[in-house]
Amino acid sequence: MSESITLTVNGRPVTVPKGSMVSAAISRAGVQAFRTSVSGRPRGPLCGMGICLECRVTIDGRPHCRSCQIPCCPGMEVQTDG
């Protein structure tokens, strides 16, 4: 079996295979709204390749990280708006 990594999404532990992107971990945690638009609408990944910026979340306190482009690390703390 491939190695796995545990991180937290909105404070809850999630375990994913090594090499997973943060966006995958967020989906696995059952979260759909990654962030909220200026007008208060829920937003989530669209392009999956770093272009659309719809998948931004806060990672280890740093806001506006593109979760589709950042691999999961052990102990990472991910925070979404939704």
Added chain:
Amino acid sequence: MGNPSFDVIIAGAGIVGAACAAELAAAGLEVAVLESDMVGSGATAAGMGHIVVMDDSEAQFALGRYSLNLWHELSERLPASCEYQVCGTLWVAADEDEMEEARRKGRYYSRHQIESEILDPQALADAEPALRPGMAGALRIPGESVLYPPAAARFLIDQALQQGAQLWVGKPATELTGGRARLADGSSLAAGCTVNAAGCGALRITPQLVQWVRPRKGHLAITDRYPGLISHQLVELGYLKSAHASESDSVAFTLQPRPTGQLLIGSSRQFGPADSSVEAPLLGRMLRRACRYLPPLADLSVIRAWTGFRAATPDNLPLIGPCPGVDGLYLATGHEGLGITTSLGTAKLLADQILGRKSEIPAQPYLPSRMLKKETLNLARQPLRPETGSHRDTETQRSEGLSDSSLCTLRLGGKS
């Protein structure tokens, strides 16, 4: 479009043309507005929207203060889309020389009925904790505001339309004379008088303006949303060190909090370039300078950068009034970096002249006929003192504690 006749035809629906249309329509005149692109495009779409009173000259101050008061009066009626906020201005002093200028400016404003307050280093750090430590202090002008200029232009045009004005979008004026406006499609409209309020586009309509108005390019950048990082519009007082700022390219630190939590970063000034592309070296200088004042900026994402053109005159004052040599043509352009602010005062002064009303402040300093005097034009050959401060900044390249690599974290990405 038939061949209707109007009291006034205005070319340009930037914030200046829009304000003039609203003022003239409210006075009962039949107004038509010709806009080549869209309402609130041009410099109005590119600008920062800081409603600020500057005191490079008494005339500049008088028009600024008059306009600030008009914005205050109008503010209750501005729709939410204009994002009008009285956040106040902080003129930030980096050292004792700049603090001396802050005190001078404060005394001048207070003497002229604009509330101001000197902040010592501690008070400044309390007011804006994200600024770099060790600042000498600041001058706070609590009554100044920010807004979103294209929405304000739209609001002013809507006011005019409600009073019966007509708007033609996609209809560039090619020639304005006293009696008529000629359009690009060859047709013409008859009018009692015409107003050239086409910003930098005014030069193409009225060729003699080329001697008096020069486009001055500026860059701005905007970050992603980081609510709460700053609460005032911040402007540096650093231009003092480059007393002769200048014909050459320059940057100055100015930073505006947007209601979304985004930060609008400014700005640069350049004579010469006609093309509107973003120039990475100058943008880099501008962003490095901003990071020196507000170090946390270096870790934020810039999502967009763009440029605009200010219509600059030799004496830094706008052209408001009859165009010498063309009977019945009025000018309302040349507002350089202050046209968002001074649009409302301009509209009053222009309407006063067209209607023969007495104006509340003297109109004479802004009359285009001053350009016929050699002294005024000669100013163009002398170094200009820029209106919101500007820095020759070889010094920025040396940048305090900030290497070029720290700029890399200002990641240029896509939309918000």
